[in-house]
Amino acid sequence: MTTTIFATHHYNYPQNFIEMKPKITRLEQAIKKLETNLINADAEILEQRLASHLGLQVDYASELNANQLLAATTIEGKVLVIAGAGSGKTKTLTYRTSYLIENGVSPKEILLLTFTRKAANEIKNRARTLLTSRLLDNNPIDGKALNDITSGTFHSFCNMLLRQYSGLLGINPRFTILDTGDSEDAIDLTHKEKKYPTKITNQAFPRKKTLQNIFSTSRNRRIPIRHLIESSYPDIAVHIPVIEQLAIDFHEYKRANHLYDFDDIISQVVRHLKRNDTFRQLLQNQYRYIMVDEYQDTNIPQKELIDLMCAPASVSLMVVGDDNQSIYAFRGANYENILLFGESYPEAKLIKLEQNYRSTPAVLDYINALSAQITLGYQKQLYSDVSMEGIKPVFRRLSDESKEAKYIADKILESKSDYDYQDFAVLCRTSFQSNYVQLEFMERNIPFIVVGGIRFIERRHIKDVLAFVKILYNPNDTIAWHRILTLFKGVGSVTATRLTQAINADNNSFAPLITTKFTKKSTQLEPLYKMLSKASQAESVEAIIELILDFYMPVLKINEDNWRERSEDFRVLKNLASEHDSLDSFLENLALDPPNDSVATAGVPEQGEESIDKNRDKVTISTIHSAKGLEWSVVFVNSLVDGMTPHYRSLSDFEELEEERKLFYVACSRAKARLFLTAPDYFSSYSGYFDKVSRFVAEVPADTITVLTVKQPIDESDDPVWW
DNA sequence: AACCCGAGGTTTTTT
DNA sequence: ACCTCGGGTT
Numbered sequence: 136m137t138t139t140i141f142a143t144h145h146y147n148y149p150q151n152f153i154e155m156k157p158k159i160t161r162l163e164q165a166i167k168k169l170e171t172n173l174i175n176a177d178a179e180i181l182e183q184r185l186a187s188h189l190g191l192q193v194d195y196a197s198e199l200n201a202n203q204l205l206a207a208t209t210i211e212g213k214v215l216v217i218a219g220a221g222s223g224k225t226k227t228l229t230y231r232t233s234y235l236i237e238n239g240v241s242p243k244e245i246l247l248l249t250f251t252r253k254a255a256n257e258i259k260n261r262a263r264t265l266l267t268s269r270l271l272d273n274n275p276i277d278g279k280a281l282n283d284i285t286s287g288t289f290h291s292f293c294n295m296l297l298r299q300y301s302g303l304l305g306i307n308p309r310f311t312i313l314d315t316g317d318s319e320d321a322i323d324l325t326h327k328e329k330k331y332p333t334k335i336t337n338q339a340f341p342r343k344k345t346l347q348n349i350f351s352t353s354r355n356r357r358i359p360i361r362h363l364i365e366s367s368y369p370d371i372a373v374h375i376p377v378i379e380q381l382a383i384d385f386h387e388y389k390r391a392n393h394l395y396d397f398d399d400i401i402s403q404v405v406r407h408l409k410r411n412d413t414f415r416q417l418l419q420n421q422y423r424y425i426m427v428d429e430y431q432d433t434n435i436p437q438k439e440l441i442d443l444m445c446a447p448a449s450v451s452l453m454v455v456g457d458d459n460q461s462i463y464a465f466r467g468a469n470y471e472n473i474l475l476f477g478e479s480y481p482e483a484k485l486i487k488l489e490q491n492y493r494s495t496p497a498v499l500d501y502i503n504a505l506s507a508q509i510t511l512g513y514q515k516q517l518y519s520d521v522s523m524e525g526i527k528p529v530f531r532r533l534s535d536e537s538k539e540a541k542y543i544a545d546k547i548l549e550s551k552s553d554y555d556y557q558d559f560a561v562l563c564r565t566s567f568q569s570n571y572v573q574l575e576f577m578e579r580n581i582p583f584i585v586v587g588g589i590r591f592i593e594r595r596h597i598k599d600v601l602a603f604v605k606i607l608y609n610p611n612d613t614i615a616w617h618r619i620l621t622l623f624k625g626v627g628s629v630t631a632t633r634l635t636q637a638i639n640a641d642n643n644s645f646a647p648l649i650t651t652k653f654t655k656k657s658t659q660l661e662p663l664y665k666m667l668s669k670a671s672q673a674e675s676v677e678a679i680i681e682l683i684l685d686f687y688m689p690v691l692k693i694n695e696d697n698w699r700e701r702s703e704d705f706r707v708l709k710n711l712a713s714e715h716d717s718l719d720s721f722l723e724n725l726a727l728d729p730p731n732d733s734v735a736t737a738g739v740p741e742q743g744e745e746s747i748d749k750n751r752d753k754v755t756i757s758t759i760h761s762a763k764g765l766e767w768s769v770v771f772v773n774s775l776v777d778g779m780t781p782h783y784r785s786l787s788d789f790e791e792l793e794e795e796r797k798l799f800y801v802a803c804s805r806a807k808a809r810l811f812l813t814a815p816d817y818f819s820s821y822s823g824y825f826d827k828v829s830r831f832v833a834e835v836p837a838d839t840i841t842v843l844t845v846k847q848p849i850d851e852s853d854d855p856v857w858w
Numbered sequence: 859a860a861c862c863c864g865a866g867g868t869t870t871t872t873t
Numbered sequence: 874a875c876c877t878c879g880g881g882t883t
Contacts, residue, residue, distance in 0.1 A: 462871075564870070
């Protein structure tokens with residue numbers, strides 16, 4: 136029995152653990168079975184692989200470790216690669232890509248699906264460098280050919296398919312994409328149009344946000360709406376029949392107006408793959424080598440997509456992931472996909488990458504201890520061959536959140552001689568947990584950048600401007616019309632709907648805007664008409680944005696008192712526009728690969744050209760979710776109170792709690808050299824009062840971590856005893 | 859039909 | 874402490 140830090144604490148285990156037992160057993164069996172297909176880089180295999188490398192440009196054997204080499208050179212059949220944190224996953228995919236090409240695979244046959252487009256481009260570019268930098272005398276490989284590799288996120292790939300094969304699929308290629316907020320609006324509009332009751336026996340109808348959530352979860356996790364509501368939203372059960380009907384109406388509404396939400400983009404492709412044999416065979420013949428990154432975060436439709444494309448034995452599939460890092464169930468990801476891979480592909484091979492190149496042994500010991508607490512998963516133990524042990528992670532409790540922030544700032548300034556600002560990151564469970572940290576950093580003049588939280592694309596004024604662009608691209612986009620028209624005083628929901636209908640009925644001409652019936656509602660409609668007419672003739676995306684802004688700025692000034700601040704964002708928007716030469720690529724990029732950093736930065740003011748390096752040197756403040764895949768020398772994780780991390784909403788559900796545990800694992804495994812964990816004494820909100828240290832900190836063996844107690848002379852006099 | 863105001867429920871994470 | 878929704882008012 137190992138000693139844990141807070142042995143006296145008692146945490147209630149989720150009640151549904153018993154019900155979960157059969158499912159857990161099934162998953163365990165699938166894991167066990169696939170474990171028997173594990174291949175290891177033994178001497179014989181390696182020798183075989185090395186022999187086949189004669190004549191290749193890249194020296195795979197000396198640049199990869201044994202199992203990386205195995206993964207990079209196993210190019211036929213179905214393979215699952217379990218890639219632990221910091222095990223060189225991107226490197227392996229890069230070398231595999233290069234290996235495929237050196238073995239005569241055409242770049243056009245390669246499909247690379249990753250979590251972000253950035254990751255896809257990185258792999259492509261690194262593979263290019265790899266292949267072309269070795270270019271000696273007669274290198275037959277053209278670096279440009281790598282552009283023919285199809286790569287991107289599931290969403291961008293499916294979006295491309297829908298547009299490119301629109302003829303074959305019988306759909307309109309000029310559709311617009313609804314983000315989550317737009318979907319909510321569309322649900323609301325459908326609801327109002329159909330005039331469904333908003334109350335039954337005094338029970339209010341759920342909000343649009345809740346509805347969007349229900350619809351999306353129902354589709355991504357394949358749970359009928361009725362069951363989902365009965366199990367997760369029991370208090371709105373009286374509304375089930377209406378909600379079910381609304382789901383159908385909502386879907387028809389989207390189809391009628393050429394609107395696709397995030398879920399449609401994937402699901403519609405899956406639907407076509409199932410029904411359209413020509414389409415399916417086309418893709419199966421085209422993409423012969425498929426690689427999927429972050430497989431643990433795929434949802435059911437995404438898994439189905441892969442399964443359909445990979446049905447022929449001749450299609451090679453390698454999925455890469457880490458079951459310890461599945462943290463997206465809330466948006467429908469299904470952690471079972473990776474655990475049940477052996478069920479879908481009984482012949483699949485399993486390869487594990489367990490050598491860690493990121494963290495010191497001291498940090499690794501800790502994250503291995505965290506990993507041991509995760510109930511389900513493939514056997515794994517990260518190891519390092521670095522001999523310097525490093526410093527153990529530190530846990531410190533402080534009286535409140537501002538003291539926590541102070542402590543973090545102190546530590547950063549203390550170790551500033553060893554590191555740059557950009558070597559630090561503060562990782563938070565929720566974005567608002569960074570508020571105190573931001574304040575403290577501003578006061579102490581520590582430059583920082585905030586990642587996660589309210590994003591660029593979701594700001595009201597940005598969405599407004601994009602609505603104009605969307606209309607120019609798809610005049611059927613009723614959601615965008617509605618958004619624009621209700622900006623004007625005198626035009627409300629009813630007029631907007633009527634006007635939108637008139638436009639659509641008039642073959643999408645803008646003419647109804649200048650009929651007297653509507654112009655008397657607002658003087659803005661005529662200028663709008665002129666602007667749209669002009670913009671539809673404009674030469675470039677940038678010119679269109681300029682025209683829209685000329686029109687929109689006065690409106691913004693009337694509607695928002697902080698218009699000056701908001702209009703700063705338009706420079707970013709104009710820059711983005713200048714990078715695109717067509718409306719579809721511009722809109723697609725913003726919808727599916729939006730700029731991630733919030734513009735919120737502080738500290739070092741801009742000082743012109745030379746200070747670019749200085750502007751990069753900032754501490755990162757990020758949500759844990761947005762930190763996935765990244766690493767820093769020094770990592771802080773705050774708010775480690777049970778109820779904040781794990782979040783109180785997940786305490787009663789076994790699977791949700793497991794995901795929180797994995798989230799903490801992701802956070803800690805970002806650290807290269809130092810890991811600081813902090814917790815305030817308590818946290819209270821309308822949902823309760825929480826004062827126990829996070830169970831994730833409490834449950835690991837005490838010798839893996841240094842716990843600072845009251846005895847430590849850190850500038851806090853009123854540090855209470857907390858265990 | 860639009861707008862204003864007050865009440866009540868709300869807050870995790872994001873392609 | 875915040876935003877969304879509903880109801881009453883203009």
